Amino acid sequence: MTDYDEIRTCCSGGDVCRVCWDFMTVAIKVVHKTLTDDFGFKNLLWVYSGRRGVHCWVCDERARKMPSEGRRAIVSFLEVIKGGENAGRKTNLPKSLHPSLRRAYEVLVPHFRKTVVEGMQVLSVRDHWTKLLALVPDEDVRKRLDQQWSTRERSNESRWEDLVSELNSKKKSLYNVERDIIFQYTYPRLDSNVSIGLNHLLKAPFCVHPKTGKVCVPMDPDRCEEFDPMDVPTLESVLNDEGTSKRIGVERFCKVFLRGVGEEVRRGLKERNILEF
Numbered sequence: 127m128t129d130y131d132e133i134r135t136c137c138s139g140g141d142v143c144r145v146c147w148d149f150m151t152v153a154i155k156v157v158h159k160t161l162t163d164d165f166g167f168k169n170l171l172w173v174y175s176g177r178r179g180v181h182c183w184v185c186d187e188r189a190r191k192m193p194s195e196g197r198r199a200i201v202s203f204l205e206v207i208k209g210g211e212n213a214g215r216k217t218n219l220p221k222s223l224h225p226s227l228r229r230a231y232e233v234l235v236p237h238f239r240k241t242v243v244e245g246m247q248v249l250s251v252r253d254h255w256t257k258l259l260a261l262v263p264d265e266d267v268r269k270r271l272d273q274q275w276s277t278r279e280r281s282n283e284s285r286w287e288d289l290v291s292e293l294n295s296k297k298k299s300l301y302n303v304e305r306d307i308i309f310q311y312t313y314p315r316l317d318s319n320v321s322i323g324l325n326h327l328l329k330a331p332f333c334v335h336p337k338t339g340k341v342c343v344p345m346d347p348d349r350c351e352e353f354d355p356m357d358v359p360t361l362e363s364v365l366n367d368e369g370t371s372k373r374i375g376v377e378r379f380c381k382v383f384l385r386g387v388g389e390e391v392r393r394g395l396k397e398r399n400i401l402e403f
């Protein structure tokens with residue numbers, strides 16, 4: 127999610143809320159479809175990372191034995207957003223899209239409106255709309271809209287319509303700009319290093335995130351829209367639930383095992399204290 131910081135207006139860094147979590151929903155929808163429909167993988171497990179992201183385990187034998195070059199090829203097929211934090215335009219899409227990206231675009235459009243325009247209100251504050259307008263390669267359009275929006279109160283939706291109607295004027299330089307803005311603002315950001323390298327560590331399902339205490343629970347990609355990261359059980363909530371804590375043997379762990387280890391450590395300290403004095 128930190129890779130969306132240049133776009134997010136609600137949170138930054140490790141924080142997430144229900145508005146920006148939608149980027150993860152988009153990512154799951156797009157990546158899942160590509161991995162299953164385009165590459166034919168079947169055994170996919172989506173797991174909440176416990177804090178601000180999601181992991182996808184692709185466990186088909188073909189994937190597990192795939193060398194780095196193959197993994198790199200799949201990642202580059204999926205990668206659309208490129209360039210560092212300060213690069214303006216980060217997409218370099220051809221005039222007509224590959225069917226896989228056309229299918230992705232259909233997913234992106236409604237989420238762009240819902241999350242970027244309505245949810246994050248990117249067109250309500252000058253700082254944010256300047257960043258978005260920077261993707262329009264026509265100074266007249268940029269200036270005209272900036273002036274209009276600075277002087278007139280309009281809803282974010284109407285401002286987006288203003289921009290779209292400017293972009294649909296038959297000017298060649300503006301062709302596909304609407305499409306490219308939507309890609310830049312909603313298309314999934316992948317961690318390519320983790321995806322390509324085989325020596326990268328990845329938290330296993332059901333681990334507990336050290337900062338949030340949340341359990342890395344598996345997710346259903348067909349119902350990813352319903353997933354709420356605020357509602358994920360924490361280690362504490364699991365332990366406090368008597369039934370669960372009994373089932374997973376918490377009492378034995380604490381009362382028998384930890385108590386034994388603790389007593390031994392205490393004894394050791396005592397002996398050393400005695401020696402030191």
Ligand SMILES: [Zn+2]
Nearest residue numbers: 136137143146
């Ligand atoms: Zn947020």
